[in-house]
Amino acid sequence: MRIQIDSDKCQGHNRxxxxxxxxFDVDDYGSALVLNDGIVPAGLEDKARLAIANCPEFAxxxxx
Amino acid sequence: MSDTIPQVPHDPEASMYGPVTDWTxxxxxxxxxYNRHAHEIWADLxxxxxxxxxxxxxxxxxxxxxxxxxxIAYDTEHFTSRSVVVSTAEQLAEAPIGGxxxxxxxxxxxxHARRLLLPPFxxxxxxxxxxxxxxxCHELIDAMLEGMSDGVxxxxxxxxxxxxxxxxxxxxxxxxxxxxxxxxxEDADLFRGFVHDVLEGVNHDPAVRIAAxxxxxxxxxxxxxxxxxxxxxxxxxxxxxxxxxDQPLSHxxxxxxxxxxxxxxxxxxxxxxxSSIWHLAGTPSDVQRLHAEPELWPTAIxxxxxxxxxxxxxxxxxxxxxxxxxxxxKDEWVxxxxxxxxxxxxxxxxxxEVLIDREVNRHAAFxxxxxxxxxxxxxxxxxRIAVETFVERFxxxxxxxxxxxxxxxxxxxxxRELPIKVLRRA
Numbered sequence: 001m002r003i004q005i006d007s008d009k010c011q012g013h014n015r016x017x018x019x020x021x022x023x024f025d026v027d028d029y030g031s032a033l034v035l036n037d038g039i040v041p042a043g044l045e046d047k048a049r050l051a052i053a054n055c056p057e058f059a060x061x062x063x064x
Numbered sequence: 065m066s067d068t069i070p071q072v073p074h075d076p077e078a079s080m081y082g083p084v085t086d087w088t089x090x091x092x093x094x095x096x097x098y099n100r101h102a103h104e105i106w107a108d109l110x111x112x113x114x115x116x117x118x119x120x121x122x123x124x125x126x127x128x129x130x131x132x133x134x135x136i137a138y139d140t141e142h143f144t145s146r147s148v149v150v151s152t153a154e155q156l157a158e159a160p161i162g163g164x165x166x167x168x169x170x171x172x173x174x175x176h177a178r179r180l181l182l183p184p185f186x187x188x189x190x191x192x193x194x195x196x197x198x199x200x201c202h203e204l205i206d207a208m209l210e211g212m213s214d215g216v217x218x219x220x221x222x223x224x225x226x227x228x229x230x231x232x233x234x235x236x237x238x239x240x241x242x243x244x245x246x247x248x249x250e251d252a253d254l255f256r257g258f259v260h261d262v263l264e265g266v267n268h269d270p271a272v273r274i275a276a277x278x279x280x281x282x283x284x285x286x287x288x289x290x291x292x293x294x295x296x297x298x299x300x301x302x303x304x305x306x307x308x309x310d311q312p313l314s315h316x317x318x319x320x321x322x323x324x325x326x327x328x329x330x331x332x333x334x335x336x337x338x339s340s341i342w343h344l345a346g347t348p349s350d351v352q353r354l355h356a357e358p359e360l361w362p363t364a365i366x367x368x369x370x371x372x373x374x375x376x377x378x379x380x381x382x383x384x385x386x387x388x389x390x391x392x393x394k395d396e397w398v399x400x401x402x403x404x405x406x407x408x409x410x411x412x413x414x415x416x417e418v419l420i421d422r423e424v425n426r427h428a429a430f431x432x433x434x435x436x437x438x439x440x441x442x443x444x445x446x447x448r449i450a451v452e453t454f455v456e457r458f459x460x461x462x463x464x465x466x467x468x469x470x471x472x473x474x475x476x477x478x479x480r481e482l483p484i485k486v487l488r489r490a
Binding site for chain 1: 179185423426430434441
């Protein structure tokens, strides 16, 4: 599973970083970044889906 | 707009518009019944009139569905942010900067004014405040107990009634923002007065309202001058030394951004803390569950933010246009009730229930789009620590008198008086 962030949509709500710090980081402006090129380590898929489902701006998505 | 305002009543602190006659055609968000019965009013409008209109304030629209609130929040072309508090007196500063940048700014200027303020409120700058906020919460509770009659503080079984809004919640954001801005902590009452004037005195005589803004500006001019005379490392100095387009910020920009930071963080966070405690006081099963499963706290806090989102924003119509069949006219107001959006059953399952283990919770408590609450990381931190600490120190509590709870008026919704009977102390 691989996840991506649409940086035009991210407004820095910080929900993903709070829910899954193993998968996301935030920059100096509070905008979200994916760790590990967005590749989700085995076992963390549910956390990734939870982050996707909680983003108020629909900025996180599963890459093909 | 002043030609549409009815005759000034004798009491300058009284509403200019009488009681509400009908919540679909004559609503008034500053009528005390609005916040008291907000959830019922929104649910009723959602069924009968999802975009209500009133002639009050020169014309105001009230959309209540998640879809409409979202659409307006993202549409910066048809809706301007130059004034975000519906009132008898629009802030005088012009777009695109507005009176309190960046909340009152429109694109493209907005981006630059906001980018300036994002770093000091980013998670990694805010997280280190956690210990200070927790100490503050404990100190407030210690002070409450010390203020009780002899022996009560030391006797955990002695009956105790406290006001969780007046003695606890209201002090937390005021103290934190005063420290961040480098303002005297003893001016806390003054700050709450400014906030009250700006956010609750919205239906007063415009002259009274403008005088209140002038008092706030005059106070901030003194504080800014004090930072010139006594330089120190805080948010006020940070703004004074910031640049935009390679130029120092104008005095009006610095002062306007301080207005934003001072006004936006106080009533809002106070309200969220108070509403969460109000909920828990009426729902002992949730308190018991949080004692048993403390890992639920972050999820519970997001649910309190959804169900009791304190903030309704506002926009002004930027140009005449049709919105879902509603003929919106330039310079009319539009309320953006994010709390109503959060309760829309079209968006949330079991929307009218508070489920502290709601894992999927795409709520809009901090707004949506480019104006997402700049202070959301700080607000969340204060909310979580304040409610956790309250529950830790007072493991069992209930409303002392449900009828005595007094709710705020205006766009920020939360309890302003919240008498709590403490049943057990830790």
